[in-house]
Amino acid sequence: MSAIIVLGLVLLVLMVLVGGKQGFQSFLSLVLNFGFLFFAIVLMAFHFPPIVVTLIAGVILLALTIFLSGTNDETSRLAFIASVLVLLALVLLIVPVEHWAQVQGFGLEDSDDLEGLSLPIGISFIDIAISTAILSTLGAIAEATMAIASGLDEIKEQHPDIKPNRLFFDGVYVGKQIIGTTLNTLFFGLFGGSLSLFVWFHGLSYSLGDILNDKVFDAEFIIILFSLIGVIITIPITSFVITEQFKNQKQTKS
Amino acid sequence: MGNLLKKFPIKMVGIFALIGVALMFFVSHDDFLYTQPIMQIQKVEELSKNKEIDTFQNVDHSYVQKLSGVITNGKHKGEHITLNNTYTDSKAMDKKYKVGQKAFVVLHGQGESTIRDAKRDTPVVFLIYLAIALMFIFLKMAGITAIGSIIINTILFMVALYFDGFNNGSNVLWIFSILAVLFSAITLWLVIGWNRQMFVTLASTVACTFLSIIISLIVFKFTHEKGIFYESMQYVTQPPRPLFLAETIIGSLGAVMDESTDIISSLFALKMERPEVSRKQLFLSGRNIGKSIMGPLINVLFFIFMGETLSMTLLFLKNGNSWGYSFSMNMSLGMVQSLISGIGIVLAVPVASGLTSFFAEKRRK
Numbered sequence: 064m065s066a067i068i069v070l071g072l073v074l075l076v077l078m079v080l081v082g083g084k085q086g087f088q089s090f091l092s093l094v095l096n097f098g099f100l101f102f103a104i105v106l107m108a109f110h111f112p113p114i115v116v117t118l119i120a121g122v123i124l125l126a127l128t129i130f131l132s133g134t135n136d137e138t139s140r141l142a143f144i145a146s147v148l149v150l151l152a153l154v155l156l157i158v159p160v161e162h163w164a165q166v167q168g169f170g171l172e173d174s175d176d177l178e179g180l181s182l183p184i185g186i187s188f189i190d191i192a193i194s195t196a197i198l199s200t201l202g203a204i205a206e207a208t209m210a211i212a213s214g215l216d217e218i219k220e221q222h223p224d225i226k227p228n229r230l231f232f233d234g235v236y237v238g239k240q241i242i243g244t245t246l247n248t249l250f251f252g253l254f255g256g257s258l259s260l261f262v263w264f265h266g267l268s269y270s271l272g273d274i275l276n277d278k279v280f281d282a283e284f285i286i287i288l289f290s291l292i293g294v295i296i297t298i299p300i301t302s303f304v305i306t307e308q309f310k311n312q313k314q315t316k317s
Numbered sequence: 318m319g320n321l322l323k324k325f326p327i328k329m330v331g332i333f334a335l336i337g338v339a340l341m342f343f344v345s346h347d348d349f350l351y352t353q354p355i356m357q358i359q360k361v362e363e364l365s366k367n368k369e370i371d372t373f374q375n376v377d378h379s380y381v382q383k384l385s386g387v388i389t390n391g392k393h394k395g396e397h398i399t400l401n402n403t404y405t406d407s408k409a410m411d412k413k414y415k416v417g418q419k420a421f422v423v424l425h426g427q428g429e430s431t432i433r434d435a436k437r438d439t440p441v442v443f444l445i446y447l448a449i450a451l452m453f454i455f456l457k458m459a460g461i462t463a464i465g466s467i468i469i470n471t472i473l474f475m476v477a478l479y480f481d482g483f484n485n486g487s488n489v490l491w492i493f494s495i496l497a498v499l500f501s502a503i504t505l506w507l508v509i510g511w512n513r514q515m516f517v518t519l520a521s522t523v524a525c526t527f528l529s530i531i532i533s534l535i536v537f538k539f540t541h542e543k544g545i546f547y548e549s550m551q552y553v554t555q556p557p558r559p560l561f562l563a564e565t566i567i568g569s570l571g572a573v574m575d576e577s578t579d580i581i582s583s584l585f586a587l588k589m590e591r592p593e594v595s596r597k598q599l600f601l602s603g604r605n606i607g608k609s610i611m612g613p614l615i616n617v618l619f620f621i622f623m624g625e626t627l628s629m630t631l632l633f634l635k636n637g638n639s640w641g642y643s644f645s646m647n648m649s650l651g652m653v654q655s656l657i658s659g660i661g662i663v664l665a666v667p668v669a670s671g672l673t674s675f676f677a678e679k680r681r682k
Contacts, residue, residue, distance in 0.1 A: 164441065198623075281437055
């Protein structure tokens with residue numbers, strides 16, 4: 064059996080042991096996420112517009128991640144709405160910055176891997192770079208919206224008569240607590256994911272200026288920065304969505 | 318809503334915007350800091366357009382443009398040069414230049430020169446600054462500690478790279494394992510402080526990261542690493558297998574730390590509020606907190622590891638390769654990394670809850 068399948072089975076067993084039904088659902092969301100991701104790539108290969116495919120896939124992937132991991136449906140629904148808003152805001156940042164930075168496709172460091180491959184394939188790699196950036200940020204967005212939404216849920220439950228405006232600042236407070244560790248998840252992800260590239264830079268004595276202008280490094284670094292900005296704007300956006308909903312709920316009750 | 322608007326820190330946003338404009342002006346005029354000659358493009362002329370069809374029936378167009386501009390730095394500053402640039406519709410390794418853009422060029426003498434690559438430090442610095450500014454505006458102090466820990470960790474990372482280059486990668490796994498422990502200790506010290514809670518979190522982070530690697534090594538041994546293609550690893554200048562494991566350790570460390578911190582800080586808070594809570598209750602509520610965050614966390618790394626394979630996978634598919642082969646050569650390593658870090662993240666739930674229920678007990682003054 065292939066190592067990937069066995070590792071997957073180990074993960075499945077552990078998740079069910081630790082999380083029971085919820086653990087199984089989380090595993091299912093991982094499998095479905097992979098399926099949709101691969102399906103999206105195949106659609107792009109058939110010349111469907113990459114950004115449109117990515118946006119549709121992105122909303123589906125957010126829904127899968129949030130609804131299959133959450134316990135409380137109402138919280139998940141609000142988290143989902145907030146995450147879609149964050150996604151749209153990020154897209155407005157990603158599209159112009161990717162056109163500006165021009166980090167699409169491959170760099171000089173990729174030359175060995177590209178041997179024997181035909182590059183002019185008639186698909187705009189700028190669009191592909193935008194799609195990559197959008198897809199890479201989805202996990203971070205989903206995680207942050209869920210953390211804030213469930214944190215605020217706790218507060219709403221314990222203080223049902225809290226003022227809506229107060230709730231907004233509580234959301235920001237919850238956000239402050241998660242930002243430090245989320246930042247680490249993202250940056251260690253970058254350090255780890257690009258370790259061999261950094262070893263390359265070191266071996267060939269790249270200067271800081273070389274690295275800062277290097278296409279391959281910039282492509283990955285920019286994505287981590289997009290995720291980080293996504294997590295930061297998640298804090299006010301999620302707090303705002305939940306506060307507004309809470310206000311409406313109060314009005315209909317009274 | 319009016320109340321929210323009143324608290325909007327308009328002064329701070331104004332100050333950040335001003336600094337930002339100054340910084341952007343500087344970075345877009347920092348050519349004197351570079352030793353390679355930089356050219357600013359002043360005139361673009363489109364020369365020709367050709368239709369191209371490759372052996373896999375992919376249709377593309379290639380264009381030639383004539384660029385004229387002026388050198389902005391070094392001893393050739395002020396000289397005018399003219400050169401040709403070729404680009405395609407797909408722009409995989411080339412780009413279309415526009416008036417006003419800057420690019421690094423290579424001067425061959427006798428008026429001959431070729432364009433190397435775009436100067437892209439301005440957009441990168443813009444994004445770094447935007448992230449830092451947003452962090453300060455929304456998070457104040459929490460933002461400063463977070464950035465501080467990133468800076469210290471980056472310096473440590475460079476030191477580790479230096480030692481790795483020293484003996485040509487033969488100790489890469491040891492160097493980055495030690496680095497992983499140092500990373501966690503410093504980060505947790507900055508985030509939590511120097512106390513019992515920090516040590517419990519550190520123990521949980523380190524234990525789970527290495528446990529997940531050990532489990533994976535056992536799986537590798539019994540499956541003979543079938544389906545893992547180290548030869549598909551990119552940018553390899555050292556033996557790929559230890560480098561891959563080192564990548565996975567560092568990559569999953571942050572997420573395992575994230576999970577452990579969330580569980581342990583909630584449990585310590587619970588223990589503070591209700592000192593009479595039993596070990597078993599503590600363990601069970603740790604499991605409850607952990608199981609709802611583990612799914613989203615695994616997905617964070619999944620999307621980061623898999624997202625970056627998109628361009629190459631697509632290129633493989635368009636070069637007449639089968640779906641299975643394109644997956645194996647591009648996505649299998651990312652998949653293995655996602656799964657190993659997933660195992661670490663899940664293990665963190667019982668380990669963090671167990672360690673806390675064991676060590677949070679003796680909290681008497």
